[in-house]
Amino acid sequence: xxxxxxxxxxxxxxxxxxxxxxxxxxxxxxxxxxxxxxxxxxxxxxxxxxxxxxxxxxxxxxxxxxxxxxxxxxxxxxxxxxxxxxxxxxxxxxxxxxxxxxxxxxxxxxxxxxxxxxxxxxxxxxxxxxxxxxxxxxxxxxxxxxxxxxxxxxxxxxxxxxxxxxxxxxxxxxxxxxxxxxxxxxxxxxxxxxxxxxxxxxxxxxxxxxxxxxxxxx
Numbered sequence: 001x002x003x004x005x006x007x008x009x010x011x012x013x014x015x016x017x018x019x020x021x022x023x024x025x026x027x028x029x030x031x032x033x034x035x036x037x038x039x040x041x042x043x044x045x046x047x048x049x050x051x052x053x054x055x056x057x058x059x060x061x062x063x064x065x066x067x068x069x070x071x072x073x074x075x076x077x078x079x080x081x082x083x084x085x086x087x088x089x090x091x092x093x094x095x096x097x098x099x100x101x102x103x104x105x106x107x108x109x110x111x112x113x114x115x116x117x118x119x120x121x122x123x124x125x126x127x128x129x130x131x132x133x134x135x136x137x138x139x140x141x142x143x144x145x146x147x148x149x150x151x152x153x154x155x156x157x158x159x160x161x162x163x164x165x166x167x168x169x170x171x172x173x174x175x176x177x178x179x180x181x182x183x184x185x186x187x188x189x190x191x192x193x194x195x196x197x198x199x200x201x202x203x204x205x206x207x208x209x210x211x212x213x214x215x216x217x218x
Contacts, residue, residue, distance in 0.1 A: 013133025015053040022049040024094055031087065031096075041085055041098040045137050052135075061130045061154055062100040064193050067201060068186055069126070072178050073105060075208040080105050081112055083124055090118055093145050101128035105177060106149075118146075126177060128152045140169050150176055159183050180211060 022030075027044045034040070041052045054062070066082075073080045083102035090096065102124040104111050111121055127148045129139055132155060143151050144164060151162040151169060161183075162169035163176050175181060185207070192200035 012055045012057060014055055014058050014131070016133060016135065017051045018136045019049045019051075021047055023047070024091060027096065041100075042087075042096070043098060043135075043137050043139070043142070044094075044096040045142050046094045048137060050135060050137050054130075055132070057156065058100075058130050058132055060193075061156065061190065062128070064190055064197070064200075065128055065130070065152070065154065065186070066101045068189055068204065069101070069103065069128075071201070071205050071208060072181065073103075075205060075212065076178075078105060079108050079112075081108050081116075083116070086116075088118060088123070088146065090146055092119075095142050095145060097139075097142060097146075099127045099143075100130050102126070123148045126150045126152065128154070130154050130156075132156045144169050159186050180215075 022044070024044075027042075027049055030049070031042060034042075039053060041054070043050050043052070070080070070082075081104040083104070085098045085100060086102065088097050088099070088102065103126045104116075104122075105125045107122050107125055123143075123146045125148075127143055127150070129152070131139075131153060139153070140151065140162060144167060147164065149164050151164075152175075153160045153162070161172045161175050163172050173183070185204075189200055189204050192203060
């Protein structure tokens with residue numbers, strides 16, 4: 001008798017609460033009222049406020065993607081300014097967001113060593129969002145309006161990469177920042193990390209080093 005294959009259990013999604021008809025001032029009041037140590041993240045889009053409470057797999061994927069990016073940047077001899085889930089507010093656009101990860105890479109020299117002010121500084125070069133459950137916010141439109149050049153989305157199974165072209169995102173097979181990295185690299189890294197994060201980190205770092213060592217000279 002052949003045993004049935006085990007059923008794959010999908011990861012638990014985030015819990016979300018959506019409020020409509022919220023003014024910019026109301027959104028700011030809610031931000032100020034919440035403690036700095038809160039786990040919930042807020043995203044605001046022209047009157048619509050979504051409060052997200054991340055679940056375990058969300059935090060796992062978010063933290064590991066952040067590590068994936070950091071290893072790439074460091075091993076490639078680049079530098080970065082990590083914004084994490086810093087609130088990215090644009091009152092002029094009536095939009096604000098607390099992404100899972102945000103980075104200055106290409107524009108790192110313009111903001112290094114000081115607090116970013118989006119009224120005068122460029123937006124982060126790369127924003128990452130993990131959305132296991134459905135979001136009522138059109139995040140592609142939101143981050144495109146903010147002028148974020150590259151946007152990654154991960155839903156627990158698929159990594160989607162978007163590059164800003166003439167004010168709108170176009171989906172890409174490869175990251176403009178890391179064009180040699182195939183999507184399978186992230187999938188392999190996350191799968192390995194579920195079995196042991198230290199081993200996955202060492203293996204990915206070695207993979208990047210091997211690529212850089214063996215790539216053709218310009």
